[in-house]
Amino acid sequence: MFSIFKRDPAKKLKKQYFAKLEQAMLAQRKGDIRTYSLLTEEAGEIDKQISNLMES
DSSP states (O other), X not given: OOGGGSOOHHHHHHXXXXXXXXXXXXXXXXXXXXXXXXXXXXXXXXXXXXXXXHHO
16 A cells, blocks of 8 residues: 555666766776776676566
8 A cells, every 4th residue: 555655776776877887988988998897897786786676
């Protein structure tokens, strides 16, 4: 009945995921490949967390 008031935990993670991807894109445009790869890796970890939440 009150399920409309429950928060979606994946929503916050998705927001973080897209923010990391955007930061990585900007780093790549500036030519900072090391930062780009670190941010992309962090985004991958967040994506794994999202996948785990969706499975359960």
